[in-house]
Amino acid sequence: MTDHLVLFMPSGKRGRFPSDTPVLEAARQLGVHVESVCGGRGICGRCQVEVQEGVFAKHGITSSNEHISAFGGNETRYAEKRDLKQGRRLSCSAKILGDLVIDIPQDAVVNAQVVRKDSDGRVIERNPAIQMCYVEVEEPDMHKPLGDLDRLLQAVEADWGFRNVAVDTYLYGQVQQILRKGNWKVTAAIHEPVDGGPATLVALYPGLKNEAYGIACDIGSTTIAMHLSSLLSGRTLASSGTSNPQIRFGEDLMSRVSYVMMNPDGREGMTRAVREALNELIDKVCTQGEIDRADILDAVFVGNPIMHHLFLGIDPTELGGAPFALAVSGAVNVKSSEIDLPLNPGARVYMLPCIAGHVGADAAAATLTEGPHRQDEMMLLVDVGTNAEIVLGNAARTVAASSPTGPAFEGAEISCGQRAAPGAIERIRINPETLEPRYRVIGIEPWSDEPGFDEAAAKVGVTGVCGSGIIEIIAEMYLAGIITEDGVINGDLAATSPRIIGNGRTFSYLLRDGEQRLMVTQNDVRAIQLAKAALYAGIKLLMDKQGIDHVDRIGLAGAFGSFIDPKYALVLGLVPDCDLERVKAVGNAAGTGARMALLNRSHRREIEATVTRIEKIETALESKFQEHFVNAMALPNKVDAFPLLAEVVTLPERSMDTAAADGVEPGAARRRGGRRNRG
Numbered sequence: 001m002t003d004h005l006v007l008f009m010p011s012g013k014r015g016r017f018p019s020d021t022p023v024l025e026a027a028r029q030l031g032v033h034v035e036s037v038c039g040g041r042g043i044c045g046r047c048q049v050e051v052q053e054g055v056f057a058k059h060g061i062t063s064s065n066e067h068i069s070a071f072g073g074n075e076t077r078y079a080e081k082r083d084l085k086q087g088r089r090l091s092c093s094a095k096i097l098g099d100l101v102i103d104i105p106q107d108a109v110v111n112a113q114v115v116r117k118d119s120d121g122r123v124i125e126r127n128p129a130i131q132m133c134y135v136e137v138e139e140p141d142m143h144k145p146l147g148d149l150d151r152l153l154q155a156v157e158a159d160w161g162f163r164n165v166a167v168d169t170y171l172y173g174q175v176q177q178i179l180r181k182g183n184w185k186v187t188a189a190i191h192e193p194v195d196g197g198p199a200t201l202v203a204l205y206p207g208l209k210n211e212a213y214g215i216a217c218d219i220g221s222t223t224i225a226m227h228l229s230s231l232l233s234g235r236t237l238a239s240s241g242t243s244n245p246q247i248r249f250g251e252d253l254m255s256r257v258s259y260v261m262m263n264p265d266g267r268e269g270m271t272r273a274v275r276e277a278l279n280e281l282i283d284k285v286c287t288q289g290e291i292d293r294a295d296i297l298d299a300v301f302v303g304n305p306i307m308h309h310l311f312l313g314i315d316p317t318e319l320g321g322a323p324f325a326l327a328v329s330g331a332v333n334v335k336s337s338e339i340d341l342p343l344n345p346g347a348r349v350y351m352l353p354c355i356a357g358h359v360g361a362d363a364a365a366a367t368l369t370e371g372p373h374r375q376d377e378m379m380l381l382v383d384v385g386t387n388a389e390i391v392l393g394n395a396a397r398t399v400a401a402s403s404p405t406g407p408a409f410e411g412a413e414i415s416c417g418q419r420a421a422p423g424a425i426e427r428i429r430i431n432p433e434t435l436e437p438r439y440r441v442i443g444i445e446p447w448s449d450e451p452g453f454d455e456a457a458a459k460v461g462v463t464g465v466c467g468s469g470i471i472e473i474i475a476e477m478y479l480a481g482i483i484t485e486d487g488v489i490n491g492d493l494a495a496t497s498p499r500i501i502g503n504g505r506t507f508s509y510l511l512r513d514g515e516q517r518l519m520v521t522q523n524d525v526r527a528i529q530l531a532k533a534a535l536y537a538g539i540k541l542l543m544d545k546q547g548i549d550h551v552d553r554i555g556l557a558g559a560f561g562s563f564i565d566p567k568y569a570l571v572l573g574l575v576p577d578c579d580l581e582r583v584k585a586v587g588n589a590a591g592t593g594a595r596m597a598l599l600n601r602s603h604r605r606e607i608e609a610t611v612t613r614i615e616k617i618e619t620a621l622e623s624k625f626q627e628h629f630v631n632a633m634a635l636p637n638k639v640d641a642f643p644l645l646a647e648v649v650t651l652p653e654r655s656m657d658t659a660a661a662d663g664v665e666p667g668a669a670r671r672r673g674g675r676r677n678r679g
């Protein structure tokens with residue numbers, strides 16, 4: 001019998017199979033995950049595939065519907081009862097008769113579902129940790145003393161190959177009733193751990209249970225974002241977010257650690273607060289997705305180390321100071337019932353591993369999403385927050401660190417700073433001739449110099465500048481010549497511009513006059529310089545470790561990262577010089593990583609293995625930190641050139657002082673960049 005070449009898309013896995021091999025069987029043999037709940041009985045419809053017709057010269061395959069068996073009884077029955085889209089086949093019934101290219105659609109919808117546009121449009125190949133296994137169990141017999149549960153487990157092993165399956169205790173009392181209710185036909189939800197350990201029966205349903213859901217959640221210190229996905233189709237049914245109620249205990253991470261240290265019941269209070277918020281969010285996504293929360297069988301959470309610890313009920317005090325010891329750095333597997341998240345009684349919770357004491361499971365999730373470890377290019381991933389989390393690497397080597405940037409980027413310590421909320425200025429341009437600003441405010445559509453702004457501003461109010469606005473204003477002040485590269489507001493300009501206002505020995509820039517005066521003071525500029533210098537120094541230490549003087553790509557992660565205009569991040573010298581086209585906001589990278597781990601357990605294995613290989617650098621212990629920090633106080637930097645940025649933005653000439661300090665002629669710094677080692 002001739003073997004036929006079969007290629008599965010999108011995985012690209014291929015193999016040869018004899019005639020009459022069911023397509024599902026071929027996929028299994030190649031390790032291609034095709035969903036199946038009914039075990040090939042043609043009743044669940046989860047195993048749908050599509051034949052790609054045509055000549056695939058690259059693969060040497062001519063694929064045609066002639067090369068697959070005709071519609072069989074199971075498929076006809078299913079198509080009559082349910083809606084089998086044109087061109088779709090049930091892979092458990094369809095058999096291989098010739099060379100084929102088989103597409104595994106990511107949207108095999110079998111139940112009417114409220115489907116939300118996917119959170120970021122990314123297609124995640126599915127291989128969830130929960131497998132729904134429909135089985136028909138032998139009825140009891142007086143002559144065979146084997147218990148109902150034992151016969152169920154026998155059927156699970158015979159049909160699905162799971163051996164030595166453990167059973168969640170709560171099911172012992174329910175198994176007989178469920179088996180009888182289902183007339184000996186039941187669906188077992190089996191949880192398979194990543195490490196290859198024994199599988200567990202976590203839930204049992206009478207009859208065919210053709211759906212299972214999971215949640216993926218990023219617990220940020222400011223906001224919490226949650227997605228509800230079908231574990232069987234991969235679709236996102238609902239997404240929602242809320243602010244982290246722990247804010248009432250402290251705006252930034254360190255103040256929350258201090259709160260725990262100062263208050264005997266501080267840890268409990270914050271754990272309770274975040275779990276309550278999560279429970280409310282779960283209710284919300286379930287309502288939106290029109291599902292019962294008892295149908296949620298799996299959940300993945302990510303967060304920075306302090307959020308991670310507080311969520312799990314761990315005291316984060318040790319993370320408040322050197323050596324920043326994590327209570328647990330590896331991936332955490334618990335039952336949702338153990339952490340006060342009532343879902344299905346057997347639901348599991350998985351937390352991605354933390355990379356280091358200040359580089360958490362959120363950074364691990366962002367790493368999983370962006371995949372520096374999967375590529376040759378040197379990629380820098382930065383999550384800008386109170387403590388910036390930095391990952392730098394490629395397939396050969398990845399290093400990570402955190403840098404104590406402080407809360408300046410979040411608007412704290414800045415006289416006009418505020419959180420990103422309606423009324424906050426988020427975009428700013430300054431005319432270099434007149435020094436007049438124009439800006440855009442959250443909640444107001446027109447820019448400040450456009451018709452309709454004043455009316456809208458009267459309603460919304462213009463109350464401050466948010467983090468991304470602060471980056472822009474300092475960068476724009478530098479580009480307009482209002483501040484020098486050393487960060488000094490040039491008082492000489494006060495003679496020609498009413499926007500420059502003297503106060504004692506320093507000067508301020510008047511951004512907005514009116515009921516609420518918004519000024520950028522010399523202290524504000526300093527606070528941003530200190531924060532960005534700390535971040536840049538951390539990045540430089542990692543670049544030193546890698547022995548490189550440039551990066552190929554930059555991803556700005558986190559809520560704040562998604563709003564920073566990459567151009568201004570470079571002008572300010574927040575990150576090293578890079579082709580502007582290759583600096584991207586990857587805002588929801590942590591949330592996407594959580595979804596990847598939810599929908600595919602091999603991603604759990606991948607990130608667990610990657611994290612053990614990531615080298616952690618403690619910035620506080622590195623002697624060069626101070627030197628890098630001092631150089632990074634200048635805009636964009638005292639010694640590092642930004643030639644790629646200079647190609648797209650006219651940067652002010654460097655002053656004699658700085659160039660001399662650098663040991664080079666004025667203007668030469670930029671030229672020096674052209675000779676940098678790009679290998």
Ligand code: FES
Pocket residue numbers: 035036037038039040041042043044045046047090091092093
């Ligand atoms: S596996 Fe259920 S219909 Fe094919």
